[in-house]
Amino acid sequence: MEKIIEGVDYNTQLAKITLHGVVDRPGVAADIFSALGQHGLNIELISTSLIGRGRADISFAVLESSLENVCKILETIKDRFGTPKIDVDKDCALITIYGSTLFSTSGIAGKIFAKLSDQGINIEMISASLSALSIVVRREKIKEAVTVIRTEFGI
Numbered sequence: 001m002e003k004i005i006e007g008v009d010y011n012t013q014l015a016k017i018t019l020h021g022v023v024d025r026p027g028v029a030a031d032i033f034s035a036l037g038q039h040g041l042n043i044e045l046i047s048t049s050l051i052g053r054g055r056a057d058i059s060f061a062v063l064e065s066s067l068e069n070v071c072k073i074l075e076t077i078k079d080r081f082g083t084p085k086i087d088v089d090k091d092c093a094l095i096t097i098y099g100s101t102l103f104s105t106s107g108i109a110g111k112i113f114a115k116l117s118d119q120g121i122n123i124e125m126i127s128a129s130l131s132a133l134s135i136v137v138r139r140e141k142i143k144e145a146v147t148v149i150r151t152e153f154g155i
Helices: 028-038 064-081 108-118 139-152
Strands: 007-023 045-052 055-063 085-098 125-128 132-138
Touching (some): 007 028, 007 064, 007 139, 028 064, 045 125, 085 139, 108 132, 108 139
């Protein structure tokens, strides 16, 4: 039988940036991430949430080695998207869980989230595709989180 989860990777050298209260209109995300991309900066994960009144929060993870450059660029363009506040969190880590049948198998994400919750591990960001689930957790919880997932799924 094919394994649902084929592997679990993680990266502890990340920082999470949150742009609070960004104007919610077409082209804002393109403006932000194009500016970063033009400087050769890669984004590991993006998560957005509408907060109402035509505003949204955009959070994304970058390699810690890129953080200073990312912040400099954001500072120069922040007026274009109207963010009143930019938060930086260096105490996070990214877990990527992958498998070719990951999302054609019902309940896997819920099972992973429940197992992490049972251990008191909070998930701060989630991104999913057809073959991968990426989550951000506190850096000090990374080894425990990865062990829980690997143990649960026999990896």
